[in-house]
Amino acid sequence: MRNQVVSHEDWLKARLDLLAAEKEFTHRRDALTRRRREMPWERVEKDYRFEGPNGTLSLPDLFDGRSQLVVYHFMFAPDWDEGCKSCSFWADTFDGIPIHLAHRDVAFTAISRAPFAKLDAYRRRLGWSFAWVSSQGSDFNYDYHVSFTPAEMEADKAYYNYEIQSDTGSDQPGISVFAKDEAGQVFHTYSCYTRGIDMVNGAYQFLDLVPKGRDEDRLRFTMEWVRRNDQY
Template sequence: MQPHKIVSREEWVAARTDLMVREKEFTQAREALSRERRELPWVKVDKDYVFDGPKGEITLGELFKGRPQLVVQHIMFAPEWDAACKHCSFWADGLDRTVAHLAARDTTMAAISRAPLAKLEAFKRRMDWTFDWVSSGNNEFNFDYAVSFSREQMDKGEARYNFGTTPPYGDELPGISVFYRDETGDVFHTYSTFARGLDMMNAAYQYLDLTPLGRHEEGLPYPMDWVRLRDQYQPAPVQASCCHS
């Protein structure tokens, strides 16, 4: 870390207050953007998606659990993989304690991946997760919502990730999609976000952004190279004492 300017408490408060003006502007801009997000038009879901769940087959409409809103976390887990993507798991680690709060606001959370249910269940036990997680291995859901791409799409350069703004770097990619179910049972796709649009949903990153070192990803082969599955981090080395006996 580069040497940092050290000031009195009074100077720090003045500098912090100046920065807060920018933070308030950012908050207001974020609130305005959220309003625009809610005002987006919807697309009716015409396909009858059926997923493989712990209690058998379950439809997209049934995933709502009687609530009007459904947030889907697209967790990267291809059928041939033995574990979910470590980066998606970084996000998924924060889902369990969020589910109850979302439910209190008429919103259900579920994860969907293409891997067979047996693999999802085994990995879920390993990670000690309890959120709903179903397999879309027998339908086109992941492909239709642009988080999975066929080999043909990849070879022909036809894969369009993040609405064509981000080059796809694999045939399985992360995302979040949102759906609404009306009183007649019709389901509508209202929103999706991908790539850096997922940052705001990762609490660990938001906390790191408050610290002097930030995400501390400079110099890595790629920004998230440091991330591991939660049970794969090595214990932090003990810092040497500055004093000797």
Template sequence: MNTSVHTSPPQHAVVSPDQWLKERKALLAREKELLRLQDQIARERRALPWTRIDKPYTFDTPEGPRALADLFEGRGQLIVQHFMLGAGWEQGCPSCSFMADHTDGMTVHLAQRDIAFVAVSHAPLVEIARFRQRMGWKFRWVSSHGSDFNHDFHVSFTPEEEARGEVYYNYRMQPFEIDELPGISVFVKNGAGEVFHTYSAYRRGVEAMMGTYHLIDLTPRGRDEDALSYPMAWVRHHDRYEPAPVPAPAGACCQAHA
């Protein structure tokens, strides 16, 4: 079923070019305020203290078992996408896949800034490889199956937590939803090979990877999700979308009723 909402643009005032320019400049001043605030928050994010990773996490990779420090691949910084793909799942989460669709074009640029990227999922590597091949992605993707990594970063939950009905996610206790949830974590490695956790984001914080949303937000209808059962209900795996509707030629409706 196609849950996309295709409606006419909302009714807006139509004004002269001079009036439009006046109002656009007023909005530009607000946009600049937002950019300055984003820059300030980025500085505060970089100033956060670090915590050393002492637990010896091991990941299953196509090259064999690897430690967290190995995932940096010689770089000093590492971004991890906590990708929702649990053991036995037929396919990965559509929203996490939406995030991942943006990744392959970014990794070459991240590497120029001393940043490695890896997706980590709780599913066994063979299940990751099968879905990765289907989606045609090239970015590095490893398995934390058998490791505490996902649990320690609060994106996978145990049957005991599920039975309790509450889990710790996004820095607070909240009702259990599903045994896997999304996130992004950032790590840094020093010259001595020590690894530190510097940042993690969950919920809407993962929109940092969703460049499509940033473009959608520029359009008159914006995200247009109010009528959906939940905000991202329209998102599909990129090989599961129905063809986009083809607009009728101008005047076709009138000709049909002539």
């Protein structure tokens, strides 16, 4: 693989042309980000319960004293022995972020349906330290459309990424955002799925800068190349 090789002057001209397009994209992204922040909220009516290292937690507990909460929906069903390798790829970038988010009034946690003991063992195996709780026995994953009932899977019709889809399996990834007011009421402000979660994957952002890019076009499926960090 080698692109056209040119003089420095021609390279600089091409770079400045691309820079103009990049700046336009950045301005459009900033506008989209403002629009995202201005989305209306919906009140969370259910009393969800989660299992963490110190026992049972409510959704407000996950805010850990902050007014905003980011949840990564990590694919790990109760009967699985390992978490999803693609979600694990995402999770390798999570450590180190929560302390910075906390200083902008944001808490972070991953949530999965597997029992907490499985999550904790897997987290230790891969060397992670971010918060991770179990929603086993709760409707949380189903209500936020990242897990699907046996009936939905049998019918091959599951509501995911804001449309009916087939072949979803039991669990899919996503990100959901919540806010809590001074009275303690919790609101759902945003959720995204599939390519919407690309923006938090640092490795993919770096790959998008190099000549080969993600280099996935010839693979059978996206991220076929990905392994858990202890399996390369």
